Every structure is written in C-alpha cells, then in structure tokens.
Amino acid sequence: MKRREFIILTSIGATGATLSACGNPENKLIPALIPDEEYVPGLDYWKSTSCEMCQAGCGLLVRTREHKANKIEGNPQHPVNRGSLCARGQAAVQSLYNPDRIEGPLRRAGERGSGRFENISWEEAFEELTAKLGEIKSRKESVGFLTGDASGVTGLAAEILASSLDNGRLIDAHGLNDLWIRAGYENAYHQPIIPSFDIANARYLISFGARFLETWRSPVSDSLAFGEFRGAAIRGKFVQVEPRMSLTAANADEWLPAAVGTESMIALALAQVIVREGLSKIPIQQNAFSLDDYAPEKTESATGIGAEKIIRIAREFASSQPALAIGSGTSVIEQQADAEAGLKRIEAIHLLNKIAGNEEKPGGVLLPLPGIDPFAKWRGKGRWLPLTGKSISGLSALLIHQSNPVFAIPHTADAIKSVPLIVSFSSFPDETSQIADLVLPDHTWFEGWNIKAAPSVKSGAVVNLTQPVVSPQLNTKQTADALLAVARSMGISPPFENAEEMTQQAASEIAKVAGATDAEEFRASFTERGFWTGKPGRIKGGSTPKSSSSEVIDEVASLAKQGHASEFPFILLTYEHPSLGFGNQANLPALQELPDPMTGVIWGSWVEINPQTANKLGVADGDLVEVETPHGSLKAPAVVYAAIRPEVIAMPFGQGHASMGRYAENRGANPATINPVAAALQSDTAAVRAKITKLSEQAAHIRFGTTLPERPHIER
Ligand code: SF4
Numbered sequence: 197m198k199r200r201e202f203i204i205l206t207s208i209g210a211t212g213a214t215l216s217a218c219g220n221p222e223n224k225l226i227p228a229l230i231p232d233e234e235y236v237p238g239l240d241y242w243k244s245t246s247c248e249m250c251q252a253g254c255g256l257l258v259r260t261r262e263h264k265a266n267k268i269e270g271n272p273q274h275p276v277n278r279g280s281l282c283a284r285g286q287a288a289v290q291s292l293y294n295p296d297r298i299e300g301p302l303r304r305a306g307e308r309g310s311g312r313f314e315n316i317s318w319e320e321a322f323e324e325l326t327a328k329l330g331e332i333k334s335r336k337e338s339v340g341f342l343t344g345d346a347s348g349v350t351g352l353a354a355e356i357l358a359s360s361l362d363n364g365r366l367i368d369a370h371g372l373n374d375l376w377i378r379a380g381y382e383n384a385y386h387q388p389i390i391p392s393f394d395i396a397n398a399r400y401l402i403s404f405g406a407r408f409l410e411t412w413r414s415p416v417s418d419s420l421a422f423g424e425f426r427g428a429a430i431r432g433k434f435v436q437v438e439p440r441m442s443l444t445a446a447n448a449d450e451w452l453p454a455a456v457g458t459e460s461m462i463a464l465a466l467a468q469v470i471v472r473e474g475l476s477k478i479p480i481q482q483n484a485f486s487l488d489d490y491a492p493e494k495t496e497s498a499t500g501i502g503a504e505k506i507i508r509i510a511r512e513f514a515s516s517q518p519a520l521a522i523g524s525g526t527s528v529i530e531q532q533a534d535a536e537a538g539l540k541r542i543e544a545i546h547l548l549n550k551i552a553g554n555e556e557k558p559g560g561v562l563l564p565l566p567g568i569d570p571f572a573k574w575r576g577k578g579r580w581l582p583l584t585g586k587s588i589s590g591l592s593a594l595l596i597h598q599s600n601p602v603f604a605i606p607h608t609a610d611a612i613k614s615v616p617l618i619v620s621f622s623s624f625p626d627e628t629s630q631i632a633d634l635v636l637p638d639h640t641w642f643e644g645w646n647i648k649a650a651p652s653v654k655s656g657a658v659v660n661l662t663q664p665v666v667s668p669q670l671n672t673k674q675t676a677d678a679l680l681a682v683a684r685s686m687g688i689s690p691p692f693e694n695a696e697e698m699t700q701q702a703a704s705e706i707a708k709v710a711g712a713t714d715a716e717e718f719r720a721s722f723t724e725r726g727f728w729t730g731k732p733g734r735i736k737g738g739s740t741p742k743s744s745s746s747e748v749i750d751e752v753a754s755l756a757k758q759g760h761a762s763e764f765p766f767i768l769l770t771y772e773h774p775s776l777g778f779g780n781q782a783n784l785p786a787l788q789e790l791p792d793p794m795t796g797v798i799w800g801s802w803v804e805i806n807p808q809t810a811n812k813l814g815v816a817d818g819d820l821v822e823v824e825t826p827h828g829s830l831k832a833p834a835v836v837y838a839a840i841r842p843e844v845i846a847m848p849f850g851q852g853h854a855s856m857g858r859y860a861e862n863r864g865a866n867p868a869t870i871n872p873v874a875a876a877l878q879s880d881t882a883a884v885r886a887k888i889t890k891l892s893e894q895a896a897h898i899r900f901g902t903t904l905p906e907r908p909h910i911e912r
Contacts, residue, residue: 199793214506224311237262244271244726246492246648246660248641249284249781251370252276252414253650253658255727256285258642258665265642265666267804270416275653275729277416283775285416287786290639292669294783296857297623298637300671308613309631310860311855318673321636326685328617329361329593333686337592338363339816340615343675344370344598346580348646349695352571353679354595355578360688364578369599371582372748373878380524380542385555389564393522394654396424397559400516401434402466402509404459405880406523406875409444409773410793414651422447433516435509437462440769440804440846441839443793450509453841456767456883458499459525460544462506464490465499467547469510477553485544500841512547518559521548528883529873532753538881539745549750556632565652565732568659568709570702574691584751584876585611593617597675602627603853604778607755607872621675624783626856632721639664645695648700650727657732659706661699661722752882755872759826759885766809768825768886769846770867776850778868778878782860783853791900792848795835799898802866804837804846805888813890820895823847825886827872830865833895845888849875 235241240259247254256278257276259267268289272279301321301838306312316324332339341354346368358364368374372389382388395401395408395418425432436445437452437459445451454462460862468487480487493508507750513519519606525545527538546561554560570573581587588594590609594615602609603626612618613631620632629635638644677693683690692698703719710730712718722728772778782788788799795802803823805815807890815821817836822829823845832847840846868875874882891899 204448219882235263243663244724245642245665246646246650246662246726247281247285247288248646248662249288250652250777252416253660254279254281254285254416255660257726258289262667263666265292271726274727275655275658276414276650278420280416280420282416283787283790284777284781287775287781287784289642289788290784291623292666294624294644294857296625296783296859297640297670298625298629298635298672300637302637303636306632310631311630312623313635318636318671321634322477322678322685325619325634325636326682329682329686332592332617333361335592336362338365340365340588340591340594342367342369342583342588342594342596342599342601345646346370347569348648349674349676349698350597350679351580352574352698353683353690353695354597355576356574356690357683357686358578359576359678360683360686365587366578366580367583368580369583369601370878371580372584372751372876373784375582375745375748376539376877376879377524379748380539381546382547382745383539383543384549385561385562386562390651391564392562392651392654393520394421394518394559394562395520395522396421396520398425398520399428399430399432399559400513400519401425401432402513402519402521402548403434403436403444403448404463404521404525405438406522407442407444407771407880409447409521410442411777411880413771417653418679428893434680437523437525439592439767439841439844440771440837441794442771443774445839446794449503451839452501452505452509453839454499454501455841456659456769456844457525457527457541458495459523460497460541461490461499462501463521463545463548464505465492465495465503466510467551468492469507470514470551473511473514475511476551478550480547480551485547491499501657501791501854513552518554518557519548519552520554520560521545521552524881526769526881526883528885529752529756530885531756531909534756535749535752538752539749556695562654565657567652568649568657568732569648569836570647570659570706570707571698573705582747582751583745585754585895586751588612588615591615595619595621596628596632596681597621600626600628600780600856602631603856604780604868604878605872605875606866606869607876621678624856627854630855635676636678637670638675639668639672642666643668643672645676645699647699647706652732653729656730658777659728661703661726661728663699663723663726675811682787689761704768734807737789748877751876752873755876757826761885762824764887766886767844767883768823768867768871769844769880769883771846771848771869771880772878773848773850776848778849778875779851779853779860779866782850782863783857785859788859788863794839795837796900797835797898798900799863800834800896801847801851801867802835802897803888804835804840805842806840807836807838808842809845810834810836813888815888815890816858818895818897820891820893822889822891823870823886824889825870825884828870830867830870831891832865833897834890835899844883845886
C-alpha cells in the first residue's frame with residue numbers, strides 16, 4: 197500500500213489559527229500523521245478492531261476522520277455482538293483521548309507512593325529494567341509478570357521473557373475469577389469447562405443471580421439473545437432469583453427475592469417438586485441431593501419464598517420446552533466450608549438443567565467447542581497462576597500490566613509494596629502505578645495489536661483481531677514490544693520482532709485451521725473484518741497447564757473472617773457496577789455521567805437500604821451512613837430502595853479511587869476494602885456480614901432526575 201506523509205491544514209489555515217466559530221477555541225492544528233491509505237480530509241474511514249473493555253470479545257468498527265477516532269459502532273458481521281454495543285464499548289474512545297494518560301516512561305523520583313516521578317527515555321527505561329532483571333537473575337531470585345492479557349500478545353511476550361529468567365512467575369489477573377467459575381461448573385457438568393447457555397431458544401428461563409443484561413459474561417450477546425427469547429412466537433417466560441432487584445430482575449416476569457445464600461435451596465426445592473410429581477425428563481435419584489430435605493414446604497421459611505409459588509414455577513419449568521437455568525447464586529463466605537459450599541451451590545442450580553434434559557440441545561446448555569489458542573505453536577511450559585497472596589509473595593520484582601491490584605484487590609497491596617522492584621505498564625496514573633519504581637506506559641488498544649480467541653458462539657469458534665485505528669498519540673509503547681525488547685537485551689532471540697508480527701504469524705496459524713489455501717489472502721480478509729469465525733481446530737504446540745480448584749478455595753478461605761450476627765446484623769451484597777465495572781472504567785466521564793439504571797445515581801457511590809430498615813435506623817434518602825464489616829468500614833450516601841430484602845444492604849463496586857485521573861479520583865468509596873472475598877473473585881456472588889450507622893454529616897449525593905442535580909466541578 198502506498199504511503200505518503202502530509203500535513204492537514206484546517207479550512208482557515210495556518211499554525212496557531214483559532215477556530216472560534218463554533219464557540220470552542222481551537223489552538224492547535226491537527227497534527228501531521230502518516231496515513232495508511234489514500235487519505236482524503238473530511239471523509240470518514242472505518243476500521244475494524246475488537247473491544248477490550250471486558251472479556252466478551254465484541255467486534256467493533258471505529259470511525260476515524262483526520263486521523264482521529266471519533267465514533268465506535270458494533271461490527272454488524274461479528275457473531276458475538278452482531279452490530280450492537282454496550283455503554284462501555286461506546287465510551288471506550290475516552291480512554292484513548294483521556295487527558296490523564298501517562299505521556300511517556302517515568303522513573304520514581306521520591307519516596308515510594310509519593311507520586312513524584314521524572315521523565316526518562318525509552319532507552320533509559322529498557323537499560324535500567326534489563327540491568328535490574330539481570331541482577332535478580334544472577335541472585336536466582338523470582339520475577340513476577342502480572343497481566344490482564346494472559347491469553348494475548350502480552351501473555352506470550354511475558355512467557356518469552358520469563359523463560360530467560362531462572363524464576364519467572366506468570367500471574368493471570370483474571371485467574372482467580374476464571375478458576376472459581378470453572379470449578380463451579382466442573383462440579384455441575386463433571387468436565388473442566390465453562391458452558392454457554394442458549395437463552396435465545398429457551399422458552400422458560402430461571403436465573404439465579406446472573407445479571408446477564410448488565411454484566412455477567414457477555415452482556416451484549418446475552419441481551420440480543422434475550423430479545424429473541426422475548427420476541428419468539430411463544431414468548432419466553434423469565435424468572436430472576438436474587439435478594440436485590442437488579443436491572444436484569446426488573447426485566448423479569450417474576451422476581452423471587454430469596455435470602456442471600458438460599459438460591460440453591462430454591463433450585464433444589466424446584467427439583468424436588470419436579471421429581472416428586474414425575475415431571476423430570478431424566479431419571480434423578482432422590483438421594484443425589486437428599487432432595488426430600490428441600491421440599492418447598494420445608495425450605496420456605498429459610499428462603500423467604502412461599503411453597504405455593506415454588507410449586508407453580510416448578511410445574512411451569514417442567515412443562516416448558518426448552519427450559520433453562522443459569523447463574524451461581526450468592527453466599528456469605530466466612531470460612532473454608534462456606535467456600536466449598538459456594539461451589540456446591542452451582543452444582544445444585546444446574547441440577548435443574550439435567551432435570552430439564554437440556555444438555556447440548558437448542559435452548560439448553562451448550563458444552564463449549566474446543567478453544568483455539570492462536571499462540572499454541574509458541575507456548576512453553578509456563579504455568580499461569582491466579583492472582584493470590586501466595587502468587588505474589590517472595591518476589592524480587594513484579595511487572596504489572598492491565599491490572600490495578602492495589603485498588604481492586606486491596607488485601608494484596610502490602611505484599612506488592614514489599615516487592616523491591618515494581619514496574620507498571622499502566623496507561624493511567626492508577627493506585628498501582630503510583631507505587632511503581634518504573635512506569636512504562638502501554639498504548640491503548642486503539643493504538644496496538646492483539647489476537648485472541650473470544651468465547652465460542654453456537655456457530656463456531658471466534659478469533660478476534662485488535663489493530664491500530666490511529667497512530668500512537670503519546671510517547672507510549674505496546675507492552676508486548678517492551679517485553680520483547682528487554683528479552684533481546686537479556687540475550688535471547690524471540691521468534692517475533694514485535695506485537696504486529698506476533699499477530700501476523702498467529703493469523704497464519706489460524707489460516708491453517710480455517711483450511712485457507714492462500715495465507716496471504718486469509719490475513720488480508722482477517723485484517724479487514726477484524727475477526728475470524730469457523731469450525732474449531734487445534735493448532736499444534738503447547739498448552740497452558742491449568743490451576744486446580746483447591747487454590748481458589750484456599751485463597752477464599754484465607755480471606756474469610758467470621759462476623760457474628762449480634763454485631764453485624766445485616767448482609768452486605770457488593771456487585772459489579774453496570775458501567776464502571778470493578779472500577780477499571782471509572783476514569784471515563786461518559787460512564788460516570790451515565791445514571792445507574794435502578795437508582796439514578798451518577799458520579800458517586802451509594803448504599804441501598806430497604807425502606808423498613810431505613811425507617812428503623814432513622815435513615816433518609818441521601819443521608820451519609822457508615823458501613824462496617826469484619827474487614828473494615830467506609831462511608832457512603834444511603835439510597836432508600838424498596839426492591840431489596842430488609843436484612844440486606846447493597847453497594848456497587850466502581851468508585852473510591854485515590855488515584856486514576858480527574859474523573860475517578862476522590863469520588864465515592866471502594867467496597868473492595870470491606871469485602872475482600874468478592875474483590876478477589878471479582879464477582880457479585882460473595883456477600884459479607886455488616887452493620888450500618890447513620891452519621892451526622894451530610895452526603896454529597898447526585899441522582900439523575902432529582903432535586904440534587906449538581907455536577908461535580910472538575911478542574912485541572
Ligand atoms: S460487552 Fe461491552 S465492554 Fe464488553 S466487549 Fe462487548 S462492547 Fe466491549
């Protein structure tokens with residue numbers, strides 16, 4: 197492709213011109229860039245890439261004009277999101293142009309944590325990192341690589357660099373959550389798998405706490421499936437079981453507000469009715485779960501859901517074809533036995549799918565197609581560990597990428613701070629980069645390369661391509677390129693020059709799986725579409741050894757702390773914020789400004805309290821309250837919320853950053869500090885005992901559509 201370089205002049209022209217006609221003074225001309233194509237100013241160019249805001253793997257089209265990305269749409273051809281997009285995907289462009297991005301490599305220039313850094317060049321950064329890793333290697337000490345991109349280019353580059361060290365330790369930032377989910381389903385389906393659920397073709401759906409229209413596993417894909425479920429000739433019926441009404445429950449035909457931790461009792465009570473009335477599609481041994489002990493008449497006082505209702509729903513479920521159960525419920529984890537019971541709970545819920553006889557059927561549970569690892573050919577024997585206290589102990593250096601454990605998993609902060617060398621690859625001044633010795637900022641995913649398998653869809657496997665849609669805007673470097681550069685300085689010869697070459701070579705491997713006769717042509721089409729989908733196949737090579745479920749149980753048990761009901765009479769349910777997630781997207785103003793769909797709160801945290809409870813405590817909407825658990829306490833405004841059980845209070849993750857730029861900092865409170873199990877699992881499922889006290893101070897509380905519409909004043 198012909199390349200040419202030119203400077204774009206605005207219509208009025210010259211450097212320093214002011215474009216004030218629209219009321220927005222513009223002091224800079226659009227910078228000179230090297231275009232990829234015969235570029236015409238004023239025309240839109242759409243480029244395909246993949247969303248990396250969550251793990252769902254949606255396909256995107258990004259509109260660029262004058263070499264700036266200015267709009268994102270869903271890729272209509274992509275099998276996961278079929279042209280749709282969630283709010284996080286829409287807002288992603290604000291991470292590219294975020295005013296608080298780190299502009300280039302930094303070296304700590306003050307006390308650790310003082311936030312004082314000096315600018316250095318990339319050459320100095322590589323030299324310093326290579327020298328320090330060399331010293332650590334000569335002492336035979338350990339170096340940890342922690343990344344949220346273990347399956348992508350960064351993961352492979354980390355494996356390559358780790359292989360040059362005697363004690364390289366690979367740590368997957370999502371590992372504990374993946375392990376928890378996989379262990380739960382392993383109990384239920386007796387295979388180490390994460391199945392998918394064909395919501396679109398089911399005619400009856402019971403969800404045990406899965407907030408699939410907001411977060412869960414693939415919210416865009418699941419929302420589309422839910423639309424088909426509702427729009428079918430026979431409209432599907434949907435029942436949501438959870439202690440607090442989420443947006444997903446608000447879309448249900450029936451909401452069953454079961455007590456925290458009793459969702460599996462509801463599932464077993466439904467199963468008991470189906471079996472005792474001879475409605476099961478397969479023979480079920482009553483004693484598999486001692487089903488008779490869970491008859492709805494025996495469990496109604498514990499669950500809070502009347503026997504008559506359970507009997508009716510059980511009959512509806514059994515007589516609807518296909519009927520589907522999803523989700524994993526909630527639990528208060530206070531000791532090791534509770535962690536094990538949490539996994540057992542998933543098995544109980546999925547017993548309903550067995551009873552419905554719906555495995556591997558339309559509208560049922562789909563066992564996953566074999567996954568494709570585009571990098572299998574280059575995998576060594578490196579084992580990825582989950583992020584736990586154990587995996588980060590005893591390190592002499594920790595390299596951290598796409599993860600902010602000091603904020604998100606605060607119980608790891610002390611162990612991280614004790615590591616002699618911390619290197620952060622964060623693009624933003626988050627809590628973890630603030631305690632780093634070296635900060636080597638990564639590109640955003642709009643500026644870099646990646647290739648990854650997305651969760652498979654009904655029609656086949658999916659492999660996504662992430663590619664630059666604009667040139668790097670700042671003096672940043674893709675982390676995979678940085679790791680490969682350091683590996684080369686340490687005397688090894690990686691099989692790739694950089695991340696772009698990694699994706700191109702991996703694409704050639706996918707071409708073989710796809711049976712393409714012309715690899716060049718396959719790569720061109722893959723680049724144009726931004727994804728490949730087809731029949732799964734295996735790429736010869738290594739595989740990553742899996743961790744065991746005992747690791748997750750041990751970690752959860754080590755974090756559990758017993759709280760006595762006399763001291764902590766409430767149960768605090770912490771949940772993933774529908775748009776800010778677990779806090780990693782709190783620096784995007786479009787998402788801060790987006791009202792929470794159930795409470796209308798923007799720009800802050802809140803604690804949901806049932807009106808009866810609020811009345812007893814003398815708490816009014818907007819009052820500041822203190823929430824205390826056996827792990828600590830925080831302050832946040834109360835929202836009197838009718839759709840929650842009286843003994844439950846609820847709070848979203850997402851806020852409470854001490855550092856992450858002007859839009860996120862000093863806003864709300866971080867519930868990860870008082871519910872470490874939920875924080876470690878990055879999950880809605882783990883609740884904790886709590887008490888709540890009204891404070892005399894007034895809360896800063898902003899709710900859309902109320903008399904408190906004050907926006908925060910943000911200045912820099
Ligand atoms: S669900 Fe939303 S955030 Fe996740 S990949 Fe899709 S568009 Fe991106």
